[in-house]
Amino acid sequence: MAVRQLPPSLINRIAAGEVIERPASAVKELVENAIDAGASRIDIVSSGGGLTLLRVIDDGGGMDGADLALAVERHATSKLAGDDLFAIDTLGFRGEALPSIGSVARLTIQSRARGGGEGAEIRIEGGEKTALRPAALNAGTSVEVRDLFYATPARLKFMKSERAEQAAISVVVKRLAMAHPGIAFSLTSGERTSLRLPAVMAGDGQGVLARLARIMGDDFLGDALRVTAAHGQLKVEGFAGLPTLNRANQMMQFLFVNGRPVRDKLLAGAVRAAYGDLVPRGRHPMLALFLSVPAREVDVNVHPAKAEVRFRDPGAVRGLLVGALREALESAGHKAASALAAHAFAHTDRPSGGGWAQRSRATPGFAEAAQAPFGEVNMVSGDTRAGVEDPASDLVASPLGAARAQLHDTYIVSQTQDSIIIVDQHAAHERLVYEKMKAALANGGVARQMLLIPEVVELDETAADLVAARAGELEPLGVVLERFGPGAVAVREMPALLGDTDIAGLVRDLADELSEMGEGTVLRERLDHVCATMACYGSVRAGRRLRPEEMNALLREMEATPHSGQCNHGRPSYVELKLADIEKLFGRR
Numbered sequence: 406m407a408v409r410q411l412p413p414s415l416i417n418r419i420a421a422g423e424v425i426e427r428p429a430s431a432v433k434e435l436v437e438n439a440i441d442a443g444a445s446r447i448d449i450v451s452s453g454g455g456l457t458l459l460r461v462i463d464d465g466g467g468m469d470g471a472d473l474a475l476a477v478e479r480h481a482t483s484k485l486a487g488d489d490l491f492a493i494d495t496l497g498f499r500g501e502a503l504p505s506i507g508s509v510a511r512l513t514i515q516s517r518a519r520g521g522g523e524g525a526e527i528r529i530e531g532g533e534k535t536a537l538r539p540a541a542l543n544a545g546t547s548v549e550v551r552d553l554f555y556a557t558p559a560r561l562k563f564m565k566s567e568r569a570e571q572a573a574i575s576v577v578v579k580r581l582a583m584a585h586p587g588i589a590f591s592l593t594s595g596e597r598t599s600l601r602l603p604a605v606m607a608g609d610g611q612g613v614l615a616r617l618a619r620i621m622g623d624d625f626l627g628d629a630l631r632v633t634a635a636h637g638q639l640k641v642e643g644f645a646g647l648p649t650l651n652r653a654n655q656m657m658q659f660l661f662v663n664g665r666p667v668r669d670k671l672l673a674g675a676v677r678a679a680y681g682d683l684v685p686r687g688r689h690p691m692l693a694l695f696l697s698v699p700a701r702e703v704d705v706n707v708h709p710a711k712a713e714v715r716f717r718d719p720g721a722v723r724g725l726l727v728g729a730l731r732e733a734l735e736s737a738g739h740k741a742a743s744a745l746a747a748h749a750f751a752h753t754d755r756p757s758g759g760g761w762a763q764r765s766r767a768t769p770g771f772a773e774a775a776q777a778p779f780g781e782v783n784m785v786s787g788d789t790r791a792g793v794e795d796p797a798s799d800l801v802a803s804p805l806g807a808a809r810a811q812l813h814d815t816y817i818v819s820q821t822q823d824s825i826i827i828v829d830q831h832a833a834h835e836r837l838v839y840e841k842m843k844a845a846l847a848n849g850g851v852a853r854q855m856l857l858i859p860e861v862v863e864l865d866e867t868a869a870d871l872v873a874a875r876a877g878e879l880e881p882l883g884v885v886l887e888r889f890g891p892g893a894v895a896v897r898e899m900p901a902l903l904g905d906t907d908i909a910g911l912v913r914d915l916a917d918e919l920s921e922m923g924e925g926t927v928l929r930e931r932l933d934h935v936c937a938t939m940a941c942y943g944s945v946r947a948g949r950r951l952r953p954e955e956m957n958a959l960l961r962e963m964e965a966t967p968h969s970g971q972c973n974h975g976r977p978s979y980v981e982l983k984l985a986d987i988e989k990l991f992g993r994r
Contacts, residue, residue, distance in 0.1 A: 425505050427564065428455025428553055429573035434502035435548050436581050439463035440664075441496055442546065445604060446589040449578055454570030456561070459550040467544050468516040470525040470537050477514070477529055479504045496665055503548075508532040509560070511551040519544040531556040575599060579620045580666040583659055583693055586613050614644055617693050621657055624650060625691055630737055632692075634729035638699045639721060641729050646691035648683035648734065649741045649970060649977045659693040662703060667714050672696070675723045679730035682937055683968055685975030694726070739804065739963045741970030741977050796820065800957060804964050805979070808956035814948045817956045825987065828979040830945050830956075832972035833963055839940035839973045840966050841902055842882070846936070851883035854901040862909045866892045868916040875919055882935060886912070903943030911942045937973035 425431050432449060439447045442465025452458035468476060479501065506512050507529030517524030517540070526540035554560040564570060571594050578600060582590040586605035591598055602619060605612035610631070618626035629644040660672045672694075680690050704715040716722045796807030805828070806821035817828040845851040864872065872879075873888040883900030896908055903911075918938055945951070945959070963969040963978070972978050988994045 425502070425509065425553075427573060428459060428570050429577045431455070431459055431502075431506055431510075431550055431553065432461065432574050433577045433581070434506070435459070435461040435550075436578065437496035438502065438548075439465055439546065440581065440585055440588065442466045444545065444588060448591045448593070449574075450593045451571060451574055452595055454564070454567035455574050456553050456564060456567075456570065457551065459553065460547065462545065462547045464543065464545040465519075467518040467521070467546055468525075469518045469521050472518075473514060473516050473525050473527055474537055477503045477507055477512075477527060477534060504529075506550055506553075507534070509556045510553040511555070513549040513551075514546065515540040515542050516546040517542050517544050580659060583617060583620060584661045584664045584666055584695070586616050617644060621659075621691060621693070625657075629691075630733040632694060632729050632733045634725055634732065636721065636725050638702070639725050640697040641694055641725055642697075643694035644692065645694070645730055645733055647737060647740060647970065648680060648690060648968070648975060651684050651688040651690050651975070653688065655689045657691040658689060661693075661695045662705075662714050663696070663698060663700070665705065665714070669714055671716065671719050671723055672726060675726040676730065678723075679727045679734070682934075682973055683734065683971055683975055688975060692730075696722070696726070698722070735967045737970070738967055739965075739969040741979055741981070803960070805960040808953055808960060811951055811956060814950050817951070817959065819956075819960060821981075823984050825982045825984070826979055827982070828960070828963075829972075829977075830949075830951065830959065832976060833959060833969060833978040835940050835944035835972045836969045836978060837959075837962055837966055838902055838943045839936055840968065842900065842936045842940055845902070846881065850881040852901045853883045853885060853898040855898050856896065856908075859895045859897045860908045861889050861893050861895050862886075862912045863893050864913065864916055868913075868920065869894055871919050872912065872916050879915070882939065884912075884915070884939075900939065900943070903939065906942045911939060914938050914942075940973055 425434070428451070432451070432455065436447055436449065439461060442463060444463035444465035446464050448460075448462045450458065450460040450462075503512070503514070508531065511531075512529045513526065514528075515524055515526045521544075524540040524542045525537050527537050528535040554564075565573075574594075575592060578590060578592045582588070582600075582602050587607060589604040590600065590602045592600040602616055605616055614626060614629060617629070625644070625646055628647045628650045630647065632641065632643050632645050634641050655673070658673070658676060660667055660669060660676075662669070662672075676690065676692065676694075684690055698716070702717045704717075796809065800807035801820060801822055803821070806819035806824070806826055808817055808819050810818045811830075812818060815830060817830055819826045819828065842851055869888065869892050872886065872894055876886055879886065883898065883902070884896070885898035886894045886896045889895035894912065896912060899906070899908060915935065915938060918935055951959070970978055985994065
């Protein structure tokens with residue numbers, strides 16, 4: 406077959422397959438054009454999941470008739486002053502979106518230049534362009550797309566349900582609205598306006614956070630940490646959720662580079678590294694981070710959809726992001742997500758109708774107990790260890806309060822000035838031991854304690870070989886052991902931090918940990934996992950009764966230790982119940 410030049414209409418349809426994958430893709434291109442035009446307000450309307458109608462109206466700079474006629478031609482753009490594709494400071498620059506949309510839909514564009522004369526209108530249907538004609542409108546641009554993909558009906562078979570397509574449009578608009586808080590946005594589907602965001606003044610950090618919370622949920626508003634850092638010309642700003650505020654997927658992780666929403670493996674990996682063991686396995690933190698990079702240091706010309714970027718110095722970008730996040734998380738100290746309390750209250754069962762009288766009839770001995778002297782009500786329960794005296798005022802004023810009781814030999818109940826706190830003693834102490842071990846490692850190694858009698862631990866032959874082979878790497882962690890006959894190792898020293906612990910259980914778990922790593926993995930690359938395993942054995946167990954002074958000491962140590970709001974596995978170590986919420990639960994408010 407002879408080589409032939411493809412006609413422009415076919416070229417545009419091929420481009421449409423790359424750039425306009427679905428209605429949400431068209432919305433993204435049109436909204437980005439509006440942002441590049443300097444709009445202060447952008448209104449988006451859709452119908453039929455965007456397949457029947459899409460309309461994007463902005464109050465940006467607009468175009469005169471000559472520019473409008475040229476804008477619908479392939480690779481015509483106002484956004485590249487020269488030919489340098491490595492100095493791009495706009496969201497769009499390819500000049501493909503409008504001709505691509507016009508090749509597969511019925512496209513109408515009206516525009517009027519700011520400070521110019523009358524407006525103009527142009528229409529394209531299936532790639533066929535009409536002549537310009539006058540249009541009456543304010544300064545800015547209105548783009549209307551009807552019957553998307555009518556010219557390529559095969560593409561319609563690949564569309565999802567109307568609801569799914571509308572949801573995809575909503576995601577695109579929300580991402581762009583997050584990246585550009587200085588612009589007011591609205592999104593209307595049919596007769597319903599699902600999103601309305603007023604503009605935020607420059608420098609209004611709380612206003613930005615409030616806009617993020619409108620999109621990410623109210624939980625984020627109360628549990629977000631400010632993130633800010635710079636290195637040379639690289640800068641990152643934004644907000645990151647506490648580790649205990651997490652989700653089952655990465656849908657609530659928003660990353661932006663120079664105002665462009667991206668899904669980048671390097672940035673996602675930096676987030677995982679920064680949170681590390683603070684988030685449970687399989688869970689993902691919530692955050693919105695805005696990275697500013699010199700235009701020549703990032704390549705956005707990687708893919709037609711412009712969702713991927715490539716950095717000139719990826720190591721510097723990753724280091725900045727990891728450092729900024731870790732600093733923010735360190736600053737949170739012992740704080741845990743306030744959303745935990747809301748979740749607890751949401752799952753609290755209230756008594757059904759009938760109240761006191763109904764329960765007194767239904768519960769044996771209830772009426773008799775109700776008539777008992779009030780003094781008996783104040784008696785300390787058998788599980789209480791903190792006594793009944795009023796706690797010292799300085800303890801109550803502490804962030805985690807004064808210990809008042811231990812329930813089920815597992816949970817410490819403390820009292821602050823305006824809340825009740827319930828602490829999981831094992832989870833809390835596990836984190837404290839873990840952080841001490843990491844600090845000791847950073848200072849040269851974990852202090853060891855020699856066993857009076859070496860403990861022989863029976864293992865299968867493979868596990869014994871593996872542990873013995875890694876003995877030199879385990880020694881800085883405070884574990885000194887050696888091979889002891891077939892299928893066994895002798896443990897001679899243990900970390901002093903762990904105290905009296907289950908040595909055999911710990912060694913077996915370490916063998917499993919080493920087995921998962923494989924022989925090629927350097928142990929220091931996985932120290933966090935190994936330390937977490939060891940800390941679990943050195944922590945106060947559930948079921949151990951604590952004295953009042955021990956409980957208060959644990960609370961004070963939690964307050965002084967970063968990340969103590971969650972255990973080594975990312976689960977919360979305490980829940981704070983505000984007195985105001987408890988009063989609402991009992992109808993006192």
